[in-house]
Amino acid sequence: AGGLYWRGTDPDGKFLQGRWPEQVPELAQMIRTAGIEGVSLEYWSPAPYWKANNAYVGGDNATNRLRCFGPDFKNDPVYKGDTARFFKDFGDALVHDIKHLRQHGIKVVKWGLQNEPRDNMGRPDYSRCGYTKDQYVKSFLATAPAIRAYDPKIEIIADSWHLNYIEPVMADPESRKLVDSLVLHHVGCDANVVTQEVAMFRKKFGDDKPLYQNEYEYLWGTTTPARCMNTVLHIMNWFQLGEAPAWYWIHALKPITNSEASGYSLGFWRPANDTNPQDHPKFPGLKPGHWTWNKYNWHAVGSFVRRMPWDCRGVAVKEANHDPDLRILAFRKPNGKLTVVLANRSFTDHTFKVATGLKSATFKGFRFAPDNAGEDFSGVPIGTLQGGVIAPKVADMTWEFWEQQ
Structure with missing residues (x-):
């Protein structure tokens, strides 16, 4: 989140750097430890030098934008109305930010100009x-x-909102080459919206660009078992029906003191400067400077983190009858083994009949539920099934991974 969580600057306010000396090295260490591919560097705001208000926050709507679009750019003391020169320097500064991260061991995999662009x-x-x-x-x-x-391998994403701002770029055959992936925000939406929006955007933009969402959380209210199941189906629909290469939950941890933490986060942390000797009533035993899981959000996302390895490949599924509350996702792991994910939020138990075409294969099952993700969040083992057709009976409000052995 350029200009938001990563918002320290050089003395002139041109380039991003750590807010404290250890911030970027700490991020690099976290990425190495977690085995993360790299970062998607997307700006909430560029560094203050490049803005008409010379600040991250503040000013009115007319000045909280790029310097070249400010109300009196023609009299700007540096650029004197020279927009071309401004953009040359601004582009160089954005590349400098990428170089800074790389110099500290952080790989920039994706880049976006602005989070949720709007006026x-x-x-x-x-x-x-x-x-x-x-x-x-x-x-x-x-x-x-x-x-x-600077680096053609960096994936350039746009527009990280409703895809209306990127329309003119995509309409031109030459300029659309600058867009590697179309990304939108699906803030807490119902899983069924995926099929509708994928069809709409494919009709509008074609199918030559990857399409996925890079912000999901529940903006209003607390997390619940129903929302847990909705998140599971949302992930499955994006991968299976949307053919997305990625899916994002945006907020990892939130402080226990924040009102939005329950719907936003995968976990809660207690601030280290919390000197209250009493336990927080909702988080007994959680000490200052420590964190714990937000189970309904994490059980949904974590099940795929645990059971879907990096670089899996989706497998086409032909459904006899499409039911939005009975979902299926199939993929092959990098070793070629098939996994079938089945989810049920139909208010009753359901027996799926899945023709795998693998007559001699054995599939091992792992069950997840909003309140039970098994040991180490890896699912509860539920035995094996064999044959070219497997028929797991999936309880309501659960989802299961059936993995070829």
């Missing part, structure tokens, strides 16, 4: 940068080539 960004709540649609297009066309020239 009304004058609010004083957190780092933002406003764009009209035309301003976004001009900025993207000016800066994305700098990223491409």
Whole structure:
């Protein structure tokens, strides 16, 4: 989150760096320990130098945007209205941010110009940068080539919202080459929305670009068993029906003191400076500076983290009858073995009949539920099934992974 969680700067406010000396090395260590591929560097706001208000937060809607789009750019003391020169320097600064991360051992895998681009960004709540649609297009066309020239392997994503700002770029055969993937935000939406939106955006933009969502959480209210199941189906639908290469839950941990923490996070942390000797009533035993899981969100996401290895390949599924509350996902692991995931939120137990075509194969099952993810969140072993057709009986409000042995 460039300009938000990673928002330290050099003395001139041009380039991002750690907010404290250890921040970037700590991030690099975390990434190595977790085995993460790298980071998707997406800006909530560029560094203050590049903005008309010279700040991450503050000013009105007219000034909380790029410097070149400010109200008096023609009299800017540095650029004096020279938009081309501004964008050249701005693009170089964005590349500098990538280099800074790499110099500290952090691989930048993806890059995005702006999180949720929109015009009304004058609010004083957190780092933002406003764009009209035309301003976004001009900025993207000016800066994305700098990223491409620096490293063509970096995946350039756009537009990280409703995909309306990137429309003019995608409409031009040449400029659309700058977009590697189309990404949108699916903040807490029902899993059934996936099929509708994938069809809509494929019709609008074609099928030559990967399409996926890179922000999911529940913005209002607390996490629940029903939301846990919805998250499971949302993941399955994106991979199976949307053919997405990735799926994002955006917030890992949130403080126990934050009202939005339950719906947002995969876990809760108690601030280290919390000196209250009493336990928090909702988190007994959680000591200052420590964290614990948010089970309904983590059980959903963690089941796939545990049982779907990196670089799996989706397998086409032909459904006799499509039921939005009885979902199936099939994929092959890197070793070629087949996994079938079955999920049920139909209010009654259901027996799936799955023709695998593998007559001599044995499948081992692991069951998950909102309140029970098994040992080490790896599922509860539920035995084996054999034959070219397997018929697991899946209880309501559960999901199962059946893995070829």
